[in-house]
Amino acid sequence: MIEEQTAAVDIKFIRDMLDKNKGKMKLSLSVCAHCSLCAESCFLFNAYNKDPKYMPSYKFIHSIGILYKKKGKVDRSMLEEISINIWKRCVLCTRCYCPFGIDIPSMIALARSICRSQGVFPRYD
Amino acid sequence: MTIIGTSPVTIVFSCIFHLCLLITPIFLLAHNILIEDAVGFSLFSFSERFTDRLTFIFLICAAYFLIRRVFLPRLRAISSVYDYVILVVTTAPFLTGYLVYYQVFDYKIMIILHMLTGELMLIAIPFTKIYHMVFFFIGRFVLIHQHTLGKGSRTW
Numbered sequence: 001m002i003e004e005q006t007a008a009v010d011i012k013f014i015r016d017m018l019d020k021n022k023g024k025m026k027l028s029l030s031v032c033a034h035c036s037l038c039a040e041s042c043f044l045f046n047a048y049n050k051d052p053k054y055m056p057s058y059k060f061i062h063s064i065g066i067l068y069k070k071k072g073k074v075d076r077s078m079l080e081e082i083s084i085n086i087w088k089r090c091v092l093c094t095r096c097y098c099p100f101g102i103d104i105p106s107m108i109a110l111a112r113s114i115c116r117s118q119g120v121f122p123r124y125d
Numbered sequence: 126m127t128i129i130g131t132s133p134v135t136i137v138f139s140c141i142f143h144l145c146l147l148i149t150p151i152f153l154l155a156h157n158i159l160i161e162d163a164v165g166f167s168l169f170s171f172s173e174r175f176t177d178r179l180t181f182i183f184l185i186c187a188a189y190f191l192i193r194r195v196f197l198p199r200l201r202a203i204s205s206v207y208d209y210v211i212l213v214v215t216t217a218p219f220l221t222g223y224l225v226y227y228q229v230f231d232y233k234i235m236i237i238l239h240m241l242t243g244e245l246m247l248i249a250i251p252f253t254k255i256y257h258m259v260f261f262f263i264g265r266f267v268l269i270h271q272h273t274l275g276k277g278s279r280t281w
Contacts, residue, residue: 033254034208036199040131052202061203099128100257101264 009079009118015072017114025110028102029065032057038104041097044089056096056104059085063111079120086111087122135193142186146215149179150243173226180223187216207254214249217242 018025038056039045045054052058063082067074074082086108094105115121129136150156153176157167171179190212194200221239224230249255 030254031257031260033257034200034203034205035135036197036203037128037132037135039199040128050199052199055199055202058202097128100260 009074009076011072011074013117014067014074014114017110017117018067018072021110024103025064025107026068028104028107029061029068031100032061032098032102033100035099038096038098041095043093043095044091053085054089056090056098059090060104060107060111064107067111067114076118076120079115079118082111083115083120083122086115138186138189141182142190145179145183145186146219149176149183149219152176177223177226180219180226183219184216184223187212187219211249211254214242214246214253215255218246 034057036055036057039050039052042054042056045051045056048054063085066078066082070078090108092105092108092112096104098104112121152168152171154170154173157170160167170176191209194204194208194212218239221235221242225232225235225239229235246255250258
C-alpha cells in the first residue's frame with residue numbers, strides 16, 4: 001500500500017480516461033452557467049450551513065473540471081485534494097438538480113474512477 | 126422543493142431578463158425601420174416608450190446578476206473571469222443602445238459601439254455559454270426534470 005501511495009501518477013492513463021469521456025464531460029463543463037441554483041438540491045450543502053464547498057457545481061468544477069483543465073497533468077497531492085471534493089463532500093446520492101440538466105453524478109463518478117485508478121481513495125482502516 | 130421554491134427572486138429576475146433580452150431587439154421600432162429599408166418588410170414594433178422601459182428593466186436584471194455574482198459567497202466560489210465577460214457581452218448592446226436612444230455621449234461613437242457590441246454578442250452565441258439559447262429548448266425535450274416537455278429520454 002505504501003508503494004501505491006508514493007508511486008508516480010500515470011498521466012497517460014488519466015488522459016486516456018479523460019479522452020474516452022471527453023464529449024459529454026466537456027459539454028457539461030462548458031454548459032454550466034455557474035448559476036448556483038443546484039446548491040439547495042444537495043442535502044450536504046444544507047446540512048453544512050450552506051457552505052459553498054458543498055455545492056454540486058463546486059464539487060464537479062473542482063474535480064473533473066481541474067482534471068480537464070490540466071489535461072490530466074496532475075500530481076498525487078492534487079488528486080488527494082480532488083478526492084476530498086468527490087468523497088468527503090459527495091455521497092453520490094444522485095439527487096442533485098441542474099436547471100440545464102447537467103448529469104452531475106456521472107462527472108463525480110468519473111473523477112472517482114480516475115482517482116481510484118491511481119490509488120487515491122478514502123481508507124477506513 | 127423546486128428551484129422556484131428555493132430561489133424565487135433569482136428565477137423571477139432570470140425570467141424577466143431573458144424575456145426582455147429576446148423581445149426588446151426584435152420588436153424595437155428603430156431596428157424594424159432599418160429592416161424595412163433593407164428587405165422591404167418587417168415585424169410590428171412596440172412603442173418606443175415601451176421598449177425603452179423593457180431595456181431599463183433588462184439593465185436592472187443584469188445589475189442584479191452582477192451584484193449577486195460579486196457578493197454571494199456561493200457564486201464567488203465558482204465564478205471565473207469568463208462569467209463576467211459573458212455578462213458584459215450580453216449587457217453591452219443594451220447599455221449602449223440605451224445611451225444611444227438618450228443621446229448620451231457622442232451619438233456617432235455610441236451607435237458604432239452599439240452595432241459592434243451587438244455583433245459581438247451574436248457571434249458569441251455558438252462559441253460560448255450563450256448557446257444555451259438553443260440547448261434550453263432541446264434539453265426540455267431530452268431531459269427528465271420538473272420542466273420537461275414531452276416524455277424525455279434521459280438514461281443516466
